[in-house]
Amino acid sequence: MTTAPGPLASAPETERPTIPPHVGAGNLIYRADHIPRFVRAEGSHLESADGRRYLDAEAANGTAAFGYDRTILADALRHCQDLPALPSFCESDLRLNVLHRLERLFSEATGVPGRVELDLGGAQGMETALRIAFSAVGPGTVVVFEGSFHGRSGVTSMLSASPRYRELLAAWGLEVVRLPVHDGAGCPHPDPARGGCGAACVAAVTRWGSELSGVGGTGFRRGVSAFVFESVQNVGGMAEPDHAVLKAAVDHARANGAVVIADEIFTGMHRTGPRWGFQRSGVTPDIVVASKALTNGAAALSAVWAREPLAAPETYRPGSHSSTYIGIPHALGVARAVLDRWDRWPDAESAMSDLAAAMTTRLAQLQASHPDLVEGHRAFGGTARLVLTGDHAPLLRRLCLTADPGLGLIVASTGMAPDVINIHPPLVIGANDLDAMTEVLDQSLSLLAKTLERR
Incomplete structure (x- = not known):
């Protein structure tokens, strides 16, 4: 390997660019x-x-x-050119085709049938997942892992770990509890035999649900409604929760009546190996949120899968969720073109x-x-x-x-x-x-x- 000086080698670390006067600087x-x-x-x-x-x-x-891949847009256009726009809250064959194909990807991995709801970005998808969970078990506390990132919206900033995400906008009425989690290397009390997290870590993520813990479980009127996790914490530095700890956290949440939500916005569609990141640890969620790799960055779209009957009309009533652009033919055409490419990857x-x-x-x-x-x-x-x-x-x-x-x-x-x-x-x-x-x-x-x- 060679070493070559760069043109900004001596530039001050605090130097900032000149931002055009018509451009918002917060991006x-x-x-x-x-x-x-x-x-x-x-x-x-x-x-x-x-x-x-x-x-x-x-x-x-x-x-x-x-x-x-610019051909994705060309293929997408062929899927939607006869329907360049669609009135809000209207159905289309294109949308039904995409929903059917997406549902199959989720249910094949979980082993149970479900339904798919669409939304725009990842944060919006996470909020939709909470709507579905709360519709089924009632609003309550949400449990997440330390180091998590689930978005920057008012609701999802409450789920994300860094306090910076809550400085300007947050849904303060949402009660969130953070469980300690480590990826083995950073564990404060490892098991030498396993070379990673041990029994103490499992105990730390499964002790909630009692009066002493301060977090309600089974038998309490207000308990935990949802446990949300990332199989690999992208913003947390590509840290992967210990598999035994994640399994214990999922089992404990489900035993206490909570809906288990897998945030697969980053990890989904083979980014971490298998189709879904949760398959790495062998856990099975009740709701899965996917987004990034569904459209290859060419359109805003997220998909929320929920096992039956969580998103059935008897539980999740029509009108519980809406968004002007989730049925837009362009985004659906892109999703269909990208799904075609995934199908062609043997x-x-x-x-x-x-x-x-x-x-x-x-x-x-x-x-x-x-x-x-x-x-x-x-x-x-x-x-x-x-x-x-x-x-x-x-x-x-x-x-x-x-x-x-x-x-x-x-x-x-x-x-x-x-x-x-x-x-x-x-x-x-x-x-x-x-x-x-x-x-x-x-x-x-x-x-x-x-x-x-x-x-």
Whole structure:
């Protein structure tokens, strides 16, 4: 691996871009000093207005499973060109086709039939899931894991771990309880025999439901209505809850009358290996929320599956939910075109195993080359994390954009895990692009070392 200086190696970390006067400044776009404006894309690459190429190892925030495939829009148009728009709250054959195909993907994994409701983004899908759960068991407390992220809306910001999401807008009437969870490596009381979480962790997530715990369970008029979990915590730094702990939390919630909701917005559609992330641990949820990989980033759409009879009309009455754009033919056409591509992928799970192995090999090289900066790595499915020795991920992410004079690299970091670089490229990425990703990361880590030395 070679080391090359980048044009922003000496730029102050606090430098911020000039934001156009007509543009709202709160968007995540403007959290860095280097803001490319993209004009075209293909495969795993983007091109900015100045002609610079970027390799997207973040897959448009996890949405672009098939990369930047412009033929998806062409196929979508063929599905909806005779119905370019649809009056609100009207049915269509296109919508029924998409709902039928989506339901099959969920019920095949859970082993029980269900119904699918559509919504716009992931946060809206999570709110719809809560509507369905509350319709079935009544409004009550919601239990989540520490480190969780379920959206930034008024309701979902209450479920998400970071207090930053509740600073400006929150549904304060919603009672939320957070359970401790660890992914083995960070467990404060591990089981040496298992090499991860032990009996104490199981006890910690199953002790609620009594007067002493302060959280009502079976026998209390106000108990827990829903337990919501992510099989892999993307914003939490690609941490995977210990499988035994997750199973215990699910079993305890169900025994206490709570509806179990799997947030598969990021992890669904083979992002972490199997079709749904919850299959990694062998748990079976009552409700599943999916979004990102259903439309490859080309339309806003989320899907909420609920086992029978949770979303049946006797329980979840017509009119309990509505949204002007959830039946829009364009989004449904995109979903149908993307589902066609998933159907044509003969063994996506095996392909994800190969991708994880390929990323593991390359991340191990980076750790060996930069032992003072990289203390760990892990890849599973089309997702990986590079664990740093300090809270350097935000700076490293920015350096990746400019370290190589010929190629920018887009990776992710989050405020909840400032020591972790999240890597989740298009699932169809090839070996040459993985090599290029590794080269830019190597150069960026070298620049990071020099920057830290000067401090």
